Amino acid sequence: MATRSFRRYSTYRAATLAGLFTNTVFGIINSFVLLAVWRANPTAGGYDASDAVTYVWLGQSIIMVVMLWGGGTPSDLTERIRTGDVTIDLHRPAPLLAWYLSADVGRAVFHLLARGVVPTVVGALLFDLRYPAGPGTVVAFAVSVGLALLVSFGLRMLVASASFWLLDAQGVQQLGSLLAVFLSGLTLPLVLFPGWFGELARALPFAALLQVPADVWLGQLTGPALFRGLGFQAGWAAVLLAAAHVTLRRAERRVVVQGG
Amino acid sequence: MRAYAGLAGVWVRASWTYRTSFWLLLASSFAMNAIEFVSVLFVFANVPDLGGFGLREVAFLYGTTGVSMAVANLLVSGVEDLGRAIRTGTLDQMLVRPVPLLVQVCTERFALRRVGRLLQAVAVLMWACWWLTWTPLTVGLTVLTLVCGSVLFFCLFVLVSSLQFWTTDAAEAANAFTYGGNTLTQYPLTIYPGGLVKALTFVVPVAFVNWYPSLLVLGRTDASDLPGWAGYLSPVAAAGLALVTGIVWRAGVRHYRSTGS
Amino acid sequence: MSLIEVRDLRRDFVVRRRTGRFSRTRDVVTAVRDVSFSVEAGEMVGYIGPNGAGKSTTIKMLTGILVPTSGHVEVAGVDPSRHRTALARRIGVVFGQRSSLWWDLPLRDSFDLLARLHDLPRARYRENLGRFADLLDLTALLDTPVRQLSLGQRMRGEITAALLHDPDVLYLDEPTIGLDVVSKARLRAFLRELNAERGTTLLLTTHDLGDIEALCDRVVLIDHGSLAFDGPLTSVQALAGATRTLVVDLAEPGPPIDVPGARTTRVDGPRQWLSFPADASAAPVIAAVAAGYAVADLSLQEPDVEQVIARLYEGRG
Structure with a gap:
């Protein structure tokens, strides 16, 4: 399943190149903005300038993996709910959640290779980036990105499930992606969010999408803090997947009762 | 002009039939x-200035480029979807109507909801203007800026979308120039390296x-680095880009009409 | 001076095909090859041919959408590709599968806007709309959103939209495709009346022989991009050999049906196929079958253009 999904996404070659180009341009703009911030305040948010620029390029690589603004296989779910095809899914032997998750993992791996590697290389050529301190950090980062994918999948699945109850779920999706883009730290690192709002943003599940993996890569989280960070992600992943599971169960009952 | 209003009006009335969705x-x-502007505010919670410019000055830059972008974005509603019009044959329908093609393409699926972007930009601009001392010259210059800015973004949208006459696969790359140009000019250009600023002055004149x-x-x-009077050259830049855009658009239409695809 | 004048019209397309990982071949395909014909004002011409013969490519060149590779085209005195917008005021076009109406709005709003785009004087617009809505039975539907119209109602709306500005020529691409028998008949009657009353020239592409029989004094047949036949339909023995088919579902399987004027060509369980000449009436055949057999269901298949094309070739050869 994951392999098939990988192939499906790899057919759009020109579109991939165009997307890469656009991501890279926005990465460059963001880097200059953050460099200016750290020129004015060299210790803002506990980062230094090269931490900040590295954060931007990690963000450009990770956004397509965790699909912050929605999309991936949960979007297919929305479409299948709309067309009624979802009833077929509900009768599959494999549980719906696992079915969609495995497909989304395939998509994420493709996007990591196709859209994650190139921006990282471009960023490394243009800017002075920070690299992981050792193999331990690399492993921890990989785990952290995996957990981020689970969290984002749970969030997207919950948003997509709204289509079971709402005829036009566009508004919910817009709101979801709005929150995700801002509160994940894609527009601005969460370490720059001031006061209580910053505390709140860093405690929400969106922080598990980008801020935590980036902090792992940058070596901001080591020792016990590293485990707290990964635990934070794992906790949200568990909560969200459980919530998605319950929601789908409810939806299933609803679809069965109403006959779609 | 009358045709533009008529065609856009059709889509406004159509979107009005789904009122809730429209407001949402x-x-x-x-x-x-x-939210984008909130990020700017958050930045200034960490620093006193950005590239030598304070919050109110950055807000003025943000507001002017924002209004220009929003006006252009509203007026060219359908241009980004040129590829769709080609695929579905809508473009053929347009070619047998006695109205300029560009007017028809721009008004296709005219999206009045984009006024949301305009309202936000106007709000930021008004707040930024509140702190400035005004003379007739600066008022006139600001109005001229908004007009030329809108024309520049309008042309940029049409220019990059024209490429869809040749290929629709790479349509997303257009965003780097249009929305990218908008993001770049939200900040003082002093934060970018000199080479980039030259490119933004002489190549893509955003x-x-x-x-x-x-x-x-x-x-x-x-x-x-440029002398102050460069500020009066926006109309020249707008006219220059309009000329290039006109040439590329016409070439695109000619290409479509000689290949039918 | 003819209204439509086409001389040695040719359209080539370059097709790029990927043959390997990096190699590509460049093939030139000729969609329309040196076609010549002319249409006088007031004529009703059927432009027919198999799928992919070059019909729509020709129509696109006649409307100015597509620029010819070579040859000469003149419609209403102008070169379509060079004076496309000016020509647009003098022609009406109905593309069969596409809509020129605005989906979410009432029919009337689409008409209002089109009249405005054509700078049509208010009085003339009201007069035309009244006349066409009356003839096409649309008056009660003017305030219905297009998306709620049936296929037949929408096609009548499309034709009204194409005619509001008093075009000299009306191009129709498969106007009756998907319509039921009653809608087809109504549409054909209207087009005949339009031609008689206003002298509007009609050029239609169709797969429906009924359209041609009912409307066209002349057919132009195109095949593989080349002109294969141009002349009055009646001068050829085209229809003589064409047959219509009556599909009969009997209550239970039985021996082949035997009725005067028709021949049973195929039997499959309770279903049988009877063919009879296309120019003969179906009524006596149906009556005879119904009288002599226990019939569960009946349906009639019209001969299609492909069949006629085959006859035209035989007639020439």
């Missing part, structure tokens, strides 16, 4: 941009959307 999308278009004229309005001509 308008609100989310407003919120999306409002620096004339707001940067050079704003320096005159803000009294900050010290921040640029």
Whole structure:
């Protein structure tokens, strides 16, 4: 399943190149903005300038993996709910959640290779980036990105499930992606969010999408803090997947009762 | 002009039949941009200035490019979907109507909800203007900036979308120039390396959307390598880009009409 | 001076095909090859041919959408590709599968806007709309959103939209495709009346022989991009050999049906196929079958253009 999904996404070659180009341009703009911030305040948010620029390029690589603004296989779910095809899914032997998750993992791996590697290389050529301190950090980062994918999948699945109850779920999706883009730290690192709002943003599940993996890569989280960070992600992943599971169960009952 | 209003009006009335959806999308278009400006505010919670410019000055830059972008974005509603019009044959329908093709393409699926973006940009601009001392010259210059900025973004949208006459696969790359140009000019250009600023002045002239004229309005001509009168050249840049856009658009239409695809 | 004048019209397309990982071949395909014909004002011409013969490519060149590779085209005195917008005021076009109406709005709003785009004087617009809505039975539907119209109602709306500005020529691409028998008949009657009353020239592409029989004094047949036949339909023995088919579902399987005027060509369980000449009436055949057999269901298949094309070739050869 994951392999098939990988192939499906790899057919759009020109579109991939165009997307890469656009991501890279926005990465460059963001880097200059953050460099200016750290020129004015060299210790803002506990980062230094090269931490900040590295954060931007990690963000450009990770956004397509965790699909912050929605999309991936949960979007297919929305479409299948709309067309009624979802009833077929509900009768599959494999549980719906696992079915969609495995497909989304395939998509994420493709996007990591196709859209994650190139921006990282471009960023490394243009800017002075920070690299992981050792193999331990690399492993921890990989785990952290995996957990981020689970969290984002749970969030997207919950948003997509709204289509079971709402005829036009566009508004919910817009709101979801709005929150995700801002509160994940894609527009601005969460370490720059001031006061209580910053505390709140860093405690929400969106922080598990980008801020935590980036902090792992940058070596901001080591020792016990590293485990707290990964635990934070794992906790949200568990909560969200459980919530998605319950929601789908409810939806299933609803679809069965109403006959779609 | 009359044709533009008529065609756009059709889509406005059509979107009005799905009123709830319309308001939701308008609100989310407003919120999306409002959040973007909140990021700017958050930045200034960490630093006193950015590239030598304070919050109110950055807000003026943000507001001017934002209004220009929003106006252009509204007026060219359908241009980004040129590829769709080609695929579905809508373009053929347009070619047998006695109205300029560009007017028909721009008004296709005219999206009044994009007013949300305009409202947000106007709000930021008004707040920024509140702190400035005004003379007839700076008022006139600001109005000229908004007009030329809108024309520049309008042309940029049409120019990059024209490429869809040749290929629709790479349509997303257009965003790097249009929305990218908007993001670039939200900040003082002093934060970018000199080479990039030259490119934004002479190659893709988005620096004339707001940067050079704003320096005159803000009294900050010290921040640029170019002499102050560069701020009066926005109409020249707009005319130049309009000329190039016209040539490329016509070439695209000619290409379509000689290949039928 | 003819209204439509086409001389040695040719259209080539370059087709790029990927043959390997990096190699590509460049093939030139000729969609329309040196076609010549002319249409006088007031004529009703059927432009027919198999799928992919070059019909729509020709129509696109006649409307100015597509620029010819070579040859000469003149419609209403102008070169379509060079004076496309000016020509647009003098022609009406109905593309079969596409809509020129605005989906979410009432029919009337689409008409209002089109009249405005054509700078049609208010009085003339009201007069035309009244006349066409009356003839096409649309008056009660003017305030219905297009998306709620049936296929037949929408096609009548499309034709009204194409005629509001008093075009000299009306191009129709498969106007009756998907319509039921009653809608087809109504549409054909209207087009005949339009031609008689206003002298509007009609050029239609169709797969429906009924359209041609009912409307066209002349057919132009195109095949593989080349002109294969141009002349009055009646001068050829085209219809003589064409047959219509009556599909009969009997209550239970039985021996082949035997009725005067028709021949049973195929039997499959309770279903049988009877063919009879296309120019003969179906009524006596149906009556005879119904009288002599226990019939569960009946349906009639019209001969299609492909069949006629085959006859035209035989007639020539």
